[in-house]
Amino acid sequence: VNNPIKKPSHLFPRDTVLIKAVQAGDMAAFDKLVQKHKDRLFNLVYWFLGDYQEANDCAQETFIKVLKSIEKFRFESAFSTWLYRIAVNTCKNRIKSSAYRWKKRTISLETFNGSKNGNPFPDIANGSPTPVLALEKKERMMRIQKAINSLPEEQNRVVVLRDIQGHSYQEISDITGLNPGTVKSRLARARLALKNQLKGRI
Amino acid sequence: MDCSGIQELLSEYIDGTLDAKSVQAVEEHISACQDCKEALDSLNEVIKELNALEPVKAPADFLEKIHQRMESRSNFRRLFKTFFIPFKIKIPLQLAAAAFASILVVMVLNLQKSEYRKMQLLKISNSQWLTEKSKTDHLSPEFEMKAKPSGPVVQKAPKSSSDIKQNLPPQSYRVKTFARPSNQRKPEPSSPVLAAARSSAGKGQPIALALVLKPVALGGAYAPDADMQTTTFARSDKKTMEKEKSEKDVPGGKIETGQKNRTDDLFLRMTHITRSLKGKILAKEYHKQSNRLVSIHVQIPAKNYASYCKELARLADFKIPPPALSAESLETVNILINIAYPGQ
Numbered sequence: 001v002n003n004p005i006k007k008p009s010h011l012f013p014r015d016t017v018l019i020k021a022v023q024a025g026d027m028a029a030f031d032k033l034v035q036k037h038k039d040r041l042f043n044l045v046y047w048f049l050g051d052y053q054e055a056n057d058c059a060q061e062t063f064i065k066v067l068k069s070i071e072k073f074r075f076e077s078a079f080s081t082w083l084y085r086i087a088v089n090t091c092k093n094r095i096k097s098s099a100y101r102w103k104k105r106t107i108s109l110e111t112f113n114g115s116k117n118g119n120p121f122p123d124i125a126n127g128s129p130t131p132v133l134a135l136e137k138k139e140r141m142m143r144i145q146k147a148i149n150s151l152p153e154e155q156n157r158v159v160v161l162r163d164i165q166g167h168s169y170q171e172i173s174d175i176t177g178l179n180p181g182t183v184k185s186r187l188a189r190a191r192l193a194l195k196n197q198l199k200g201r202i
Numbered sequence: 203m204d205c206s207g208i209q210e211l212l213s214e215y216i217d218g219t220l221d222a223k224s225v226q227a228v229e230e231h232i233s234a235c236q237d238c239k240e241a242l243d244s245l246n247e248v249i250k251e252l253n254a255l256e257p258v259k260a261p262a263d264f265l266e267k268i269h270q271r272m273e274s275r276s277n278f279r280r281l282f283k284t285f286f287i288p289f290k291i292k293i294p295l296q297l298a299a300a301a302f303a304s305i306l307v308v309m310v311l312n313l314q315k316s317e318y319r320k321m322q323l324l325k326i327s328n329s330q331w332l333t334e335k336s337k338t339d340h341l342s343p344e345f346e347m348k349a350k351p352s353g354p355v356v357q358k359a360p361k362s363s364s365d366i367k368q369n370l371p372p373q374s375y376r377v378k379t380f381a382r383p384s385n386q387r388k389p390e391p392s393s394p395v396l397a398a399a400r401s402s403a404g405k406g407q408p409i410a411l412a413l414v415l416k417p418v419a420l421g422g423a424y425a426p427d428a429d430m431q432t433t434t435f436a437r438s439d440k441k442t443m444e445k446e447k448s449e450k451d452v453p454g455g456k457i458e459t460g461q462k463n464r465t466d467d468l469f470l471r472m473t474h475i476t477r478s479l480k481g482k483i484l485a486k487e488y489h490k491q492s493n494r495l496v497s498i499h500v501q502i503p504a505k506n507y508a509s510y511c512k513e514l515a516r517l518a519d520f521k522i523p524p525p526a527l528s529a530e531s532l533e534t535v536n537i538l539i540n541i542a543y544p545g546q
Contacts, residue, residue, distance in 0.1 A: 035265060042259060042264070043258045047258075055258070056260070056261060059264070064271060064272060067272070141255070144251060159252070164252055164253075184213070187213055188212075188213035188214070191213050191249065195244050195245050198248055
Protein backbone atom coordinates (compact mmCIF):
# COMPACT_ATOMS: atom_id res chain seq x y z
CA VAL A 1 0.00 0.00 0.00
CA ASN A 2 1.45 3.36 -1.02
CA ASN A 3 0.96 5.46 2.06
CA PRO A 4 -0.53 8.86 1.42
CA ILE A 5 1.56 11.84 2.53
CA LYS A 6 0.60 13.03 5.95
CA LYS A 7 -0.96 16.38 5.28
CA PRO A 8 0.01 19.22 7.61
CA SER A 9 -2.66 20.61 9.87
CA HIS A 10 -5.39 22.74 8.39
CA LEU A 11 -4.83 25.47 10.92
CA PHE A 12 -2.51 27.09 8.46
CA PRO A 13 -3.51 28.77 5.22
CA ARG A 14 -2.53 27.10 1.99
CA ASP A 15 1.14 27.27 0.96
CA THR A 16 0.40 29.27 -2.17
CA VAL A 17 -1.25 32.06 -0.20
CA LEU A 18 1.62 32.19 2.29
CA ILE A 19 4.30 32.11 -0.34
CA LYS A 20 2.70 34.94 -2.29
CA ALA A 21 2.53 36.96 0.90
CA VAL A 22 6.21 36.28 1.63
CA GLN A 23 7.09 37.22 -1.91
CA ALA A 24 5.25 40.50 -1.31
CA GLY A 25 7.44 41.08 1.76
CA ASP A 26 5.22 39.81 4.55
CA MET A 27 7.55 38.32 7.13
CA ALA A 28 4.70 37.10 9.32
CA ALA A 29 3.66 34.86 6.44
CA PHE A 30 7.16 33.44 6.40
CA ASP A 31 6.89 32.68 10.10
CA LYS A 32 3.64 30.82 9.43
CA LEU A 33 5.29 28.91 6.62
CA VAL A 34 8.08 27.88 8.97
CA GLN A 35 5.68 26.84 11.71
CA LYS A 36 3.68 24.81 9.25
CA HIS A 37 6.58 22.85 7.80
CA LYS A 38 9.22 22.84 10.51
CA ASP A 39 8.37 19.53 12.18
CA ARG A 40 8.18 17.45 9.04
CA LEU A 41 11.30 19.07 7.72
CA PHE A 42 13.04 18.58 11.02
CA ASN A 43 12.17 14.88 11.09
CA LEU A 44 13.51 14.45 7.57
CA VAL A 45 16.76 16.23 8.33
CA TYR A 46 17.15 14.41 11.62
CA TRP A 47 16.96 10.98 9.95
CA PHE A 48 19.33 12.10 7.23
CA LEU A 49 21.98 13.26 9.65
CA GLY A 50 21.36 11.20 12.76
CA ASP A 51 22.30 14.04 15.08
CA TYR A 52 19.89 16.37 16.79
CA GLN A 53 22.12 19.47 16.90
CA GLU A 54 23.26 19.03 13.34
CA ALA A 55 19.65 18.56 12.29
CA ASN A 56 18.63 21.71 14.10
CA ASP A 57 21.37 23.69 12.42
CA CYS A 58 20.63 22.26 8.99
CA ALA A 59 16.88 22.78 9.28
CA GLN A 60 17.40 26.42 10.24
CA GLU A 61 19.77 26.87 7.36
CA THR A 62 17.25 25.31 5.01
CA PHE A 63 14.56 27.81 5.97
CA ILE A 64 16.97 30.71 5.63
CA LYS A 65 17.84 29.50 2.15
CA VAL A 66 14.14 29.24 1.39
CA LEU A 67 13.57 32.84 2.41
CA LYS A 68 16.52 33.98 0.36
CA SER A 69 15.33 32.32 -2.82
CA ILE A 70 11.57 32.40 -2.35
CA GLU A 71 11.29 35.14 -4.95
CA LYS A 72 12.44 32.61 -7.51
CA PHE A 73 9.75 30.12 -6.56
CA ARG A 74 7.39 29.82 -9.56
CA PHE A 75 4.82 27.30 -8.22
CA GLU A 76 5.95 24.72 -10.76
CA SER A 77 6.14 22.10 -8.01
CA ALA A 78 4.64 21.75 -4.56
CA PHE A 79 6.27 23.99 -1.99
CA SER A 80 7.08 20.95 0.16
CA THR A 81 8.92 19.29 -2.72
CA TRP A 82 10.95 22.43 -3.25
CA LEU A 83 11.57 22.74 0.48
CA TYR A 84 12.75 19.15 0.80
CA ARG A 85 14.95 19.46 -2.23
CA ILE A 86 16.72 22.38 -0.57
CA ALA A 87 16.93 20.35 2.64
CA VAL A 88 18.43 17.37 0.85
CA ASN A 89 21.09 19.54 -0.75
CA THR A 90 21.86 21.30 2.52
CA CYS A 91 22.27 17.93 4.22
CA LYS A 92 24.44 16.63 1.39
CA ASN A 93 26.77 19.59 1.83
CA ARG A 94 26.76 19.11 5.56
CA ILE A 95 27.65 15.45 5.29
CA LYS A 96 30.45 16.34 2.90
CA SER A 97 31.88 18.90 5.31
CA SER A 98 34.87 17.69 7.25
CA ALA A 99 33.54 19.06 10.54
CA TYR A 100 30.48 16.80 10.29
CA ARG A 101 32.53 13.75 9.41
CA TRP A 102 34.89 14.36 12.30
CA LYS A 103 31.98 14.78 14.68
CA LYS A 104 30.30 11.64 13.46
CA ARG A 105 33.46 9.62 13.89
CA THR A 106 34.25 10.87 17.36
CA ILE A 107 30.96 11.19 19.21
CA SER A 108 28.63 8.87 17.35
CA LEU A 109 28.09 6.75 20.47
CA GLU A 110 27.00 9.71 22.52
CA THR A 111 24.54 10.63 19.81
CA PHE A 112 22.73 7.36 20.24
CA ASN A 113 22.42 7.93 23.97
CA GLY A 114 20.43 10.98 23.04
CA SER A 115 21.64 12.82 26.11
CA LYS A 116 24.49 14.92 24.90
CA ASN A 117 23.02 16.28 21.74
CA GLY A 118 19.50 16.95 22.91
CA ASN A 119 16.85 14.32 23.35
CA PRO A 120 15.02 13.52 20.14
CA PHE A 121 12.40 11.47 21.97
CA PRO A 122 11.25 13.55 24.92
CA ASP A 123 7.92 11.80 25.32
CA ILE A 124 9.62 8.46 25.76
CA ALA A 125 11.95 9.73 28.42
CA ASN A 126 9.34 11.60 30.38
CA GLY A 127 5.73 10.65 30.43
CA SER A 128 5.48 6.99 29.53
CA PRO A 129 3.21 4.97 31.76
CA THR A 130 5.35 1.88 32.15
CA PRO A 131 9.08 2.43 32.41
CA VAL A 132 9.96 -1.07 31.13
CA LEU A 133 7.92 -0.60 28.00
CA ALA A 134 9.42 2.83 27.52
CA LEU A 135 12.90 1.40 27.81
CA GLU A 136 12.13 -1.33 25.29
CA LYS A 137 10.74 1.20 22.91
CA LYS A 138 13.75 3.40 23.31
CA GLU A 139 16.14 0.56 22.70
CA ARG A 140 14.27 -0.48 19.59
CA MET A 141 14.35 3.10 18.42
CA MET A 142 18.09 3.27 18.93
CA ARG A 143 18.63 0.06 17.01
CA ILE A 144 16.61 1.34 14.08
CA GLN A 145 18.42 4.64 14.21
CA LYS A 146 21.76 2.91 14.18
CA ALA A 147 20.72 0.76 11.24
CA ILE A 148 19.46 3.74 9.25
CA ASN A 149 22.58 5.73 9.98
CA SER A 150 24.79 2.88 8.89
CA LEU A 151 23.23 2.87 5.42
CA PRO A 152 25.14 4.46 2.56
CA GLU A 153 24.09 8.05 2.11
CA GLU A 154 22.13 7.54 -1.12
CA GLN A 155 20.18 4.56 0.29
CA ASN A 156 19.51 6.35 3.56
CA ARG A 157 18.00 9.30 1.70
CA VAL A 158 15.58 7.16 -0.29
CA VAL A 159 14.42 5.00 2.58
CA VAL A 160 13.91 7.99 4.87
CA LEU A 161 11.84 9.77 2.25
CA ARG A 162 9.76 6.68 1.51
CA ASP A 163 9.30 4.78 4.78
CA ILE A 164 9.69 7.49 7.41
CA GLN A 165 8.35 10.54 5.57
CA GLY A 166 5.94 8.56 3.38
CA HIS A 167 6.59 10.19 0.01
CA SER A 168 5.58 8.53 -3.23
CA TYR A 169 8.15 7.30 -5.71
CA GLN A 170 7.40 10.24 -7.96
CA GLU A 171 7.84 12.73 -5.11
CA ILE A 172 11.13 11.11 -4.12
CA SER A 173 12.23 11.37 -7.70
CA ASP A 174 11.32 15.07 -7.75
CA ILE A 175 13.04 15.80 -4.46
CA THR A 176 16.26 13.90 -5.09
CA GLY A 177 16.47 14.38 -8.84
CA LEU A 178 16.90 10.63 -9.34
CA ASN A 179 14.90 8.80 -11.97
CA PRO A 180 12.13 6.55 -10.61
CA GLY A 181 13.92 3.35 -11.59
CA THR A 182 16.93 4.32 -9.49
CA VAL A 183 14.66 5.24 -6.62
CA LYS A 184 13.03 1.78 -6.73
CA SER A 185 16.28 -0.16 -6.85
CA ARG A 186 17.92 1.91 -4.13
CA LEU A 187 14.90 1.57 -1.95
CA ALA A 188 14.89 -2.21 -2.42
CA ARG A 189 18.56 -2.43 -1.47
CA ALA A 190 18.10 -0.15 1.52
CA ARG A 191 15.16 -2.15 2.85
CA LEU A 192 17.03 -5.40 2.39
CA ALA A 193 20.00 -4.05 4.27
CA LEU A 194 17.77 -2.85 7.11
CA LYS A 195 15.99 -6.19 7.24
CA ASN A 196 19.30 -8.03 7.51
CA GLN A 197 20.54 -5.72 10.22
CA LEU A 198 17.38 -5.77 12.29
CA LYS A 199 16.41 -9.43 11.73
CA GLY A 200 15.15 -10.94 14.96
CA ARG A 201 16.02 -7.85 16.98
CA ILE A 202 12.90 -5.81 16.70
CA MET B 203 11.31 -17.35 -11.40
CA ASP B 204 13.88 -18.25 -8.71
CA CYS B 205 14.03 -16.96 -5.12
CA SER B 206 16.56 -14.14 -5.64
CA GLY B 207 14.55 -12.81 -8.57
CA ILE B 208 11.41 -12.83 -6.47
CA GLN B 209 13.11 -11.18 -3.48
CA GLU B 210 14.21 -8.32 -5.71
CA LEU B 211 10.56 -7.61 -6.43
CA LEU B 212 9.38 -7.78 -2.82
CA SER B 213 10.05 -4.12 -2.05
CA GLU B 214 7.91 -2.99 -4.94
CA TYR B 215 5.33 -5.67 -4.19
CA ILE B 216 4.89 -4.17 -0.73
CA ASP B 217 4.54 -0.68 -2.20
CA GLY B 218 2.04 -1.94 -4.76
CA THR B 219 3.85 -0.55 -7.74
CA LEU B 220 4.37 -3.84 -9.58
CA ASP B 221 2.46 -4.63 -12.72
CA ALA B 222 -0.23 -7.32 -12.54
CA LYS B 223 1.95 -9.99 -14.16
CA SER B 224 4.77 -9.54 -11.63
CA VAL B 225 2.32 -9.47 -8.73
CA GLN B 226 0.93 -12.79 -9.86
CA ALA B 227 4.42 -14.29 -10.14
CA VAL B 228 5.36 -13.13 -6.63
CA GLU B 229 2.18 -14.43 -5.09
CA GLU B 230 2.49 -17.81 -6.78
CA HIS B 231 6.08 -18.12 -5.59
CA ILE B 232 5.55 -17.20 -1.95
CA SER B 233 2.61 -19.53 -1.63
CA ALA B 234 5.01 -22.34 -2.46
CA CYS B 235 8.34 -21.05 -1.00
CA GLN B 236 8.60 -20.71 2.78
CA ASP B 237 11.94 -18.79 2.69
CA CYS B 238 10.58 -16.10 0.43
CA LYS B 239 7.42 -15.89 2.50
CA GLU B 240 9.54 -15.23 5.60
CA ALA B 241 11.62 -12.69 3.75
CA LEU B 242 8.47 -10.86 2.75
CA ASP B 243 7.14 -10.94 6.32
CA SER B 244 10.33 -9.56 7.90
CA LEU B 245 10.58 -6.90 5.22
CA ASN B 246 7.00 -5.90 5.92
CA GLU B 247 7.77 -5.78 9.61
CA VAL B 248 10.77 -3.49 9.11
CA ILE B 249 8.77 -1.14 6.94
CA LYS B 250 5.98 -1.08 9.48
CA GLU B 251 8.50 -0.19 12.17
CA LEU B 252 9.86 2.63 10.09
CA ASN B 253 6.36 3.91 9.34
CA ALA B 254 5.56 3.87 13.02
CA LEU B 255 8.65 5.78 14.10
CA GLU B 256 7.88 8.67 16.39
CA PRO B 257 8.48 11.86 14.41
CA VAL B 258 11.29 13.96 15.78
CA LYS B 259 10.04 17.47 16.36
CA ALA B 260 11.83 20.73 16.01
CA PRO B 261 12.78 22.46 19.27
CA ALA B 262 10.42 25.07 20.64
CA ASP B 263 12.78 27.97 19.88
CA PHE B 264 13.25 26.90 16.28
CA LEU B 265 11.63 29.96 14.70
CA GLU B 266 13.33 32.24 17.19
CA LYS B 267 16.72 30.82 16.25
CA ILE B 268 16.00 31.38 12.59
CA HIS B 269 15.13 35.00 13.33
CA GLN B 270 18.36 35.41 15.26
CA ARG B 271 20.41 34.02 12.42
CA MET B 272 18.66 36.19 9.87
CA GLU B 273 19.17 39.22 12.05
CA SER B 274 22.88 38.68 12.37
CA ARG B 275 23.06 38.28 8.62
CA SER B 276 21.03 41.39 7.92
CA ASN B 277 23.13 43.29 10.44
CA PHE B 278 26.16 42.39 8.45
CA ARG B 279 24.38 43.40 5.28
CA ARG B 280 23.33 46.71 6.80
CA LEU B 281 26.91 47.35 7.83
CA PHE B 282 28.03 46.52 4.33
CA LYS B 283 25.43 48.89 2.91
CA THR B 284 26.33 51.76 5.20
CA PHE B 285 29.89 51.43 4.06
CA PHE B 286 29.33 51.18 0.36
CA ILE B 287 25.99 52.61 -0.66
CA PRO B 288 26.69 56.23 0.36
CA PHE B 289 29.57 56.34 -2.06
CA LYS B 290 27.41 54.98 -4.85
CA ILE B 291 30.20 52.76 -5.94
CA LYS B 292 29.19 51.04 -9.12
CA ILE B 293 32.62 49.76 -9.95
CA PRO B 294 32.83 45.98 -10.03
CA LEU B 295 34.58 44.59 -7.03
CA GLN B 296 37.35 43.04 -9.10
CA LEU B 297 38.15 46.38 -10.68
CA ALA B 298 38.25 48.06 -7.30
CA ALA B 299 40.50 45.30 -6.01
CA ALA B 300 42.82 45.69 -8.99
CA ALA B 301 43.00 49.46 -8.45
CA PHE B 302 43.72 48.99 -4.80
CA ALA B 303 46.41 46.45 -5.54
CA SER B 304 48.13 48.74 -8.03
CA ILE B 305 48.04 51.64 -5.58
CA LEU B 306 49.58 49.38 -3.00
CA VAL B 307 52.34 48.33 -5.38
CA VAL B 308 53.17 51.94 -6.27
CA MET B 309 53.25 52.88 -2.61
CA VAL B 310 55.53 50.04 -1.73
CA LEU B 311 57.87 50.83 -4.61
CA ASN B 312 58.02 54.51 -3.60
CA LEU B 313 58.73 53.54 -0.07
CA GLN B 314 61.54 51.31 -1.19
CA LYS B 315 62.97 54.03 -3.39
CA SER B 316 63.15 56.58 -0.61
CA GLU B 317 64.52 53.92 1.69
CA TYR B 318 67.17 53.14 -0.91
CA ARG B 319 68.05 56.81 -1.18
CA LYS B 320 68.43 57.03 2.55
CA MET B 321 70.67 54.01 2.50
CA GLN B 322 72.80 55.60 -0.21
CA LEU B 323 73.17 58.78 1.78
CA LEU B 324 74.11 56.79 4.81
CA LYS B 325 76.67 54.88 2.80
CA ILE B 326 78.13 58.09 1.44
CA SER B 327 78.51 59.68 4.82
CA ASN B 328 80.00 56.51 6.20
CA SER B 329 82.53 56.16 3.46
CA GLN B 330 83.39 59.84 3.71
CA TRP B 331 84.18 59.42 7.32
CA LEU B 332 86.15 56.30 6.63
CA THR B 333 88.25 57.83 3.90
CA GLU B 334 89.08 60.75 6.09
CA LYS B 335 89.87 58.56 9.00
CA SER B 336 92.05 56.11 7.19
CA LYS B 337 93.81 58.52 4.98
CA THR B 338 97.18 57.49 6.25
CA ASP B 339 96.46 53.84 5.63
CA HIS B 340 95.42 54.43 2.09
CA LEU B 341 98.34 56.38 0.85
CA SER B 342 99.35 55.21 -2.53
CA PRO B 343 102.49 53.14 -2.64
CA GLU B 344 104.08 55.64 -4.95
CA PHE B 345 103.53 58.41 -2.48
CA GLU B 346 104.92 56.32 0.32
CA MET B 347 107.99 55.44 -1.64
CA LYS B 348 108.73 59.08 -2.22
CA ALA B 349 107.88 60.00 1.30
CA LYS B 350 109.98 57.39 3.00
CA PRO B 351 113.47 58.70 2.49
CA SER B 352 112.85 62.21 3.73
CA GLY B 353 109.34 63.13 4.66
CA PRO B 354 106.78 64.60 2.32
CA VAL B 355 107.50 64.83 -1.34
CA VAL B 356 106.62 68.44 -1.51
CA GLN B 357 109.60 69.64 0.38
CA LYS B 358 111.92 68.02 -2.01
CA ALA B 359 110.44 69.54 -5.06
CA PRO B 360 111.93 72.99 -5.38
CA LYS B 361 115.29 72.25 -3.81
CA SER B 362 116.49 69.20 -5.61
CA SER B 363 114.51 69.44 -8.74
CA SER B 364 117.34 67.97 -10.75
CA ASP B 365 116.91 64.62 -9.01
CA ILE B 366 113.35 64.33 -9.99
CA LYS B 367 113.86 65.78 -13.37
CA GLN B 368 115.53 62.55 -14.33
CA ASN B 369 112.34 60.68 -13.65
CA LEU B 370 109.71 63.22 -14.54
CA PRO B 371 109.18 65.54 -17.44
CA PRO B 372 110.02 69.06 -16.26
CA GLN B 373 106.94 70.92 -17.41
CA SER B 374 104.53 68.80 -15.50
CA TYR B 375 106.70 68.31 -12.49
CA ARG B 376 105.36 70.91 -10.17
CA VAL B 377 101.70 70.32 -10.76
CA LYS B 378 102.12 66.61 -10.68
CA THR B 379 103.99 66.58 -7.48
CA PHE B 380 101.34 68.56 -5.77
CA ALA B 381 98.38 67.09 -7.41
CA ARG B 382 99.33 63.49 -7.34
CA PRO B 383 98.11 62.58 -3.90
CA SER B 384 94.68 63.89 -4.62
CA ASN B 385 94.58 62.49 -8.12
CA GLN B 386 95.57 59.10 -6.94
CA ARG B 387 92.94 59.14 -4.32
CA LYS B 388 90.22 59.34 -6.89
CA PRO B 389 90.11 55.71 -7.95
CA GLU B 390 90.11 54.64 -4.34
CA PRO B 391 86.74 53.55 -3.02
CA SER B 392 86.26 56.99 -1.58
CA SER B 393 83.03 58.84 -1.33
CA PRO B 394 81.32 60.12 -4.45
CA VAL B 395 80.57 63.34 -2.63
CA LEU B 396 84.20 64.07 -2.10
CA ALA B 397 85.06 63.25 -5.66
CA ALA B 398 82.26 65.40 -6.91
CA ALA B 399 83.37 68.26 -4.73
CA ARG B 400 86.86 67.99 -6.06
CA SER B 401 85.91 67.86 -9.67
CA SER B 402 82.96 70.22 -9.80
CA ALA B 403 83.84 73.07 -7.47
CA GLY B 404 87.26 73.81 -8.86
CA LYS B 405 86.53 72.75 -12.42
CA GLY B 406 89.88 71.15 -12.95
CA GLN B 407 93.07 71.16 -11.00
CA PRO B 408 93.04 72.64 -7.54
CA ILE B 409 95.35 75.51 -6.85
CA ALA B 410 98.45 74.06 -5.32
CA LEU B 411 100.21 75.86 -2.51
CA ALA B 412 103.44 74.77 -0.94
CA LEU B 413 104.05 76.00 2.55
CA VAL B 414 106.92 75.79 4.93
CA LEU B 415 105.73 76.18 8.44
CA LYS B 416 107.27 78.89 10.57
CA PRO B 417 108.75 77.43 13.72
CA VAL B 418 106.74 79.85 15.82
CA ALA B 419 103.56 78.56 14.34
CA LEU B 420 103.92 75.40 16.32
CA GLY B 421 104.57 77.12 19.56
CA GLY B 422 108.35 77.17 19.31
CA ALA B 423 108.76 73.82 20.95
CA TYR B 424 109.20 71.92 17.80
CA ALA B 425 111.67 69.11 17.90
CA PRO B 426 112.32 67.57 14.49
CA ASP B 427 113.64 64.24 15.76
CA ALA B 428 111.05 63.55 18.40
CA ASP B 429 108.29 62.91 15.96
CA MET B 430 108.39 59.13 15.69
CA GLN B 431 106.15 56.44 17.06
CA THR B 432 103.05 58.42 17.45
CA THR B 433 99.76 56.79 16.98
CA THR B 434 97.48 57.55 14.17
CA PHE B 435 95.42 60.56 14.85
CA ALA B 436 92.00 60.82 13.44
CA ARG B 437 89.84 63.86 13.61
CA SER B 438 87.06 62.55 15.73
CA ASP B 439 88.44 59.35 17.10
CA LYS B 440 87.33 59.56 20.68
CA LYS B 441 89.31 56.54 21.73
CA THR B 442 92.52 58.10 20.61
CA MET B 443 91.63 61.28 22.41
CA GLU B 444 91.07 59.38 25.59
CA LYS B 445 94.28 57.53 25.09
CA GLU B 446 96.08 60.80 24.71
CA LYS B 447 94.57 62.07 27.89
CA SER B 448 95.71 59.03 29.78
CA GLU B 449 99.14 59.34 28.26
CA LYS B 450 99.31 62.92 29.36
CA ASP B 451 98.90 61.83 32.93
CA VAL B 452 101.82 59.50 32.69
CA PRO B 453 105.09 61.31 33.19
CA GLY B 454 107.53 60.48 30.43
CA GLY B 455 104.92 60.37 27.74
CA LYS B 456 105.11 64.10 27.49
CA ILE B 457 107.14 64.44 24.39
CA GLU B 458 104.89 62.25 22.39
CA THR B 459 101.78 64.00 23.51
CA GLY B 460 103.35 67.26 22.81
CA GLN B 461 104.08 66.10 19.31
CA LYS B 462 100.56 64.98 18.73
CA ASN B 463 99.16 68.11 20.17
CA ARG B 464 101.18 70.16 17.81
CA THR B 465 99.90 68.26 14.86
CA ASP B 466 96.46 68.56 16.25
CA ASP B 467 97.08 72.21 16.80
CA LEU B 468 98.10 72.78 13.22
CA PHE B 469 95.04 71.06 11.90
CA LEU B 470 92.83 72.99 14.26
CA ARG B 471 94.35 76.22 13.18
CA MET B 472 93.92 75.35 9.54
CA THR B 473 90.36 74.43 10.24
CA HIS B 474 89.81 77.64 12.05
CA ILE B 475 91.21 79.72 9.25
CA THR B 476 89.23 77.84 6.66
CA ARG B 477 86.00 78.03 8.56
CA SER B 478 86.37 81.68 9.38
CA LEU B 479 86.56 82.36 5.65
CA LYS B 480 83.51 80.25 4.99
CA GLY B 481 85.41 77.43 3.41
CA LYS B 482 85.45 73.78 4.18
CA ILE B 483 88.03 71.08 4.43
CA LEU B 484 87.59 68.37 1.85
CA ALA B 485 90.46 66.10 2.76
CA LYS B 486 93.62 65.95 4.73
CA GLU B 487 96.64 63.74 4.76
CA TYR B 488 99.04 62.73 7.43
CA HIS B 489 102.51 61.44 7.02
CA LYS B 490 102.41 57.79 7.77
CA GLN B 491 105.43 57.58 10.01
CA SER B 492 105.68 60.93 11.64
CA ASN B 493 101.93 61.41 11.76
CA ARG B 494 102.27 65.01 10.77
CA LEU B 495 99.81 66.82 8.65
CA VAL B 496 101.38 66.97 5.20
CA SER B 497 98.62 68.09 2.95
CA ILE B 498 95.20 69.52 3.23
CA HIS B 499 92.57 70.05 0.60
CA VAL B 500 90.22 72.92 1.17
CA GLN B 501 87.46 74.63 -0.69
CA ILE B 502 86.82 78.30 -0.05
CA PRO B 503 84.77 81.00 -1.72
CA ALA B 504 86.72 82.67 -4.49
CA LYS B 505 86.28 86.15 -3.01
CA ASN B 506 88.03 84.97 0.18
CA TYR B 507 91.03 83.53 -1.63
CA ALA B 508 93.25 86.54 -1.05
CA SER B 509 92.50 86.77 2.63
CA TYR B 510 92.97 83.06 2.96
CA CYS B 511 96.45 83.34 1.52
CA LYS B 512 97.15 86.19 3.90
CA GLU B 513 96.08 84.10 6.82
CA LEU B 514 98.28 81.26 5.65
CA ALA B 515 101.22 83.59 5.30
CA ARG B 516 101.03 84.28 9.01
CA LEU B 517 101.36 80.63 9.72
CA ALA B 518 103.88 79.61 7.13
CA ASP B 519 106.09 80.79 4.34
CA PHE B 520 105.11 80.21 0.77
CA LYS B 521 107.71 78.40 -1.19
CA ILE B 522 106.21 79.81 -4.32
CA PRO B 523 104.03 82.87 -4.11
CA PRO B 524 100.38 81.90 -4.37
CA PRO B 525 99.10 82.09 -7.94
CA ALA B 526 96.50 84.65 -8.76
CA LEU B 527 93.00 83.55 -9.53
CA SER B 528 92.10 83.18 -13.15
CA ALA B 529 89.67 85.57 -14.75
CA GLU B 530 86.91 83.03 -14.73
CA SER B 531 84.64 84.00 -11.92
CA LEU B 532 84.34 80.76 -10.04
CA GLU B 533 82.28 80.79 -6.96
CA THR B 534 84.58 78.53 -5.05
CA VAL B 535 88.19 77.55 -5.44
CA ASN B 536 89.85 74.34 -4.41
CA ILE B 537 93.20 74.64 -2.83
CA LEU B 538 95.58 71.82 -2.19
CA ILE B 539 98.06 72.87 0.45
CA ASN B 540 101.20 70.90 0.99
CA ILE B 541 102.93 71.50 4.23
CA ALA B 542 106.60 71.13 4.91
CA TYR B 543 108.15 71.44 8.30
CA PRO B 544 111.18 73.60 8.99
CA GLY B 545 114.53 71.99 9.20
CA GLN B 546 113.91 69.39 6.52
